[in-house]
Amino acid sequence: MIDLPLTLSPEVAEARANGAAIVALESTIITHGMPFPQNVETARRVEAEIRAQGAVPATIAIMDRRIHIGLTQAQLDDLGQAQDVAKLSRADLAACLASGSIGATTVAATMICARLAGIQVFATGGIGGVHRGAETSFDISADLRELAETPVTVVAAGAKAILDLPKTLEYLETLGVPVIAYGQDDFPAFWSRASGLKAPLRMDTPAAIAAAHLMRARLSLPGGQLVANPIPPEAEIPRAEITPQIEIALAEAEAKGIAAKAVTPFLLQRIFELTQGRSLTSNIALVLNNARLGAAIARELAGAA
Numbered sequence: 001m002i003d004l005p006l007t008l009s010p011e012v013a014e015a016r017a018n019g020a021a022i023v024a025l026e027s028t029i030i031t032h033g034m035p036f037p038q039n040v041e042t043a044r045r046v047e048a049e050i051r052a053q054g055a056v057p058a059t060i061a062i063m064d065r066r067i068h069i070g071l072t073q074a075q076l077d078d079l080g081q082a083q084d085v086a087k088l089s090r091a092d093l094a095a096c097l098a099s100g101s102i103g104a105t106t107v108a109a110t111m112i113c114a115r116l117a118g119i120q121v122f123a124t125g126g127i128g129g130v131h132r133g134a135e136t137s138f139d140i141s142a143d144l145r146e147l148a149e150t151p152v153t154v155v156a157a158g159a160k161a162i163l164d165l166p167k168t169l170e171y172l173e174t175l176g177v178p179v180i181a182y183g184q185d186d187f188p189a190f191w192s193r194a195s196g197l198k199a200p201l202r203m204d205t206p207a208a209i210a211a212a213h214l215m216r217a218r219l220s221l222p223g224g225q226l227v228a229n230p231i232p233p234e235a236e237i238p239r240a241e242i243t244p245q246i247e248i249a250l251a252e253a254e255a256k257g258i259a260a261k262a263v264t265p266f267l268l269q270r271i272f273e274l275t276q277g278r279s280l281t282s283n284i285a286l287v288l289n290n291a292r293l294g295a296a297i298a299r300e301l302a303g304a305a
Contacts, residue, residue: 004116005097009070012058016118019305021055021298023291024069024114024122024152027104030059030076031085032265034280040080042284044073046291050123053295055302060113062088062096062103069117079104087261089142107154108146111224115150120213120301122154123294125287126190127226129159129168131263132250139263140171148175152224153213155294157231157286158188158195161239162246162267165195173200178216178225180209182293188230191282192239199228206293210300229293235285237278245274 008016015022025046030039047057058070061079068075079085079102086096086103093112096103105113107127114122128141147154159168169187172179181187181199189195203209209227216225230236249270258266271279 005066006117007066007068008117009058009068009072011056012070012117015056019302021295021302022058022119022121023050023055023294023298024110024117024119025050025057025059025291026107026110026122026124027059027061027079028087028106029125029287030080031082031104032087033268033283036080040076042287043076043080045284046123046287049288049291050295053292053299055295055298057291058114058117058119060105060110062086062093062101062105065097065100067097067113067116069113069119090146091142107143107156108141111146111150111152111154114152120152121294121298122152123287123290124154124156125283125290126158126160127154127156128264129163129165130171132162132164134164134167137259139260144168144171144175144177147172147177147226148223150224151217151222153209153227153297154224155227155229155290155297157190157290158228159190160264161190161192161195161242162250162264162271165189165197169197169200172226175223176221177223178212180212180225180227182209182227182229184230186230188228189239190286191231191237191242191279193230193233193236194239196239203227206296207300209297210304213297213301214304227293227297229286229290231282231286232289235282237275237282242271242275242279245271248274
């Protein structure tokens with residue numbers, strides 16, 4: 001770590017020194033997910049949930065040519081109000097560090113940074129995946145390849161429902177990524193508990209997930225695990241209800257010629273409008289739920305160390 005541009009927050013540094021459970025968190029939810037001050041308030045709620053579950057949160061962002069593993073309250077406020085923040089994945093992480101720009105980490109970049117800091121668990125909302133129409137656009141998120149290469153267990157509410165979920169699952173299978181539904185057989189679909197697609201694996205306890213993570217390391221298998229944690233029942237928007245809004249948003253994006261990194265933010269904003277804000281309320285609930293499960297898995301791993 002001495003030669004790496006890593007800065008650990010005091011809380012994370014103490015946790016590492018004591019062998020405590022740590023859960024990585026991405027920062028694009030702060031910079032690209034919602035406006036200030038709601039973005040910072042939500043980030044603090046997620047961090048507080050992890051602490052309440054006996055683990056330490058490590059929100060990751062790029063500032064001052066450093067990878068910050070864990071942010072102070074002041075840094076969180078600064079990031080929440082920053083303008084023109086780069087949305088970083090594997091391709092542009094190093095360039096952002098070298099240039100001195102401010103960058104927020106996506107799933108892929110957060111996984112990379114978590115591994116560098118020795119953090120084994122990462123809780124997020126939903127991963128990226130294979131976009132609809134990818135057979136002609138070749139639009140496939142770098143998150144999937146990262147899951148195949150970087151040994152971090154990622155807790156998410158499945159893949160974002162705006163994606164082609166059958167193709168996403170097929171691509172993850174091709175890459176050899178374990179996809180584990182938590183507590184159910186159906187692969188969850190972000191805002192909805194069920195996608196109608198059977199998950200390849202099912203596990204019902206954090207201990208089982210942690211044991212699988214450790215076994216992959218013993219076998220020298222590359223890559224991590226995707227833990228698909230269904231949104232709490234009281235917060236979900238059923239698939240039959242959200243699907244028409246997704247289709248409207250997708251049609252509008254195509255008509256406007258929106259592509260590449262601009263697609264997901266446009267779709268999420270349009271679905272927020274179409275659901276009159278309900279999608280964001282559900283999004284916050286599922287992130288908190290994933291933080292709770294991530295903390296439980298991290299505690300199991302810390303106990304096994």
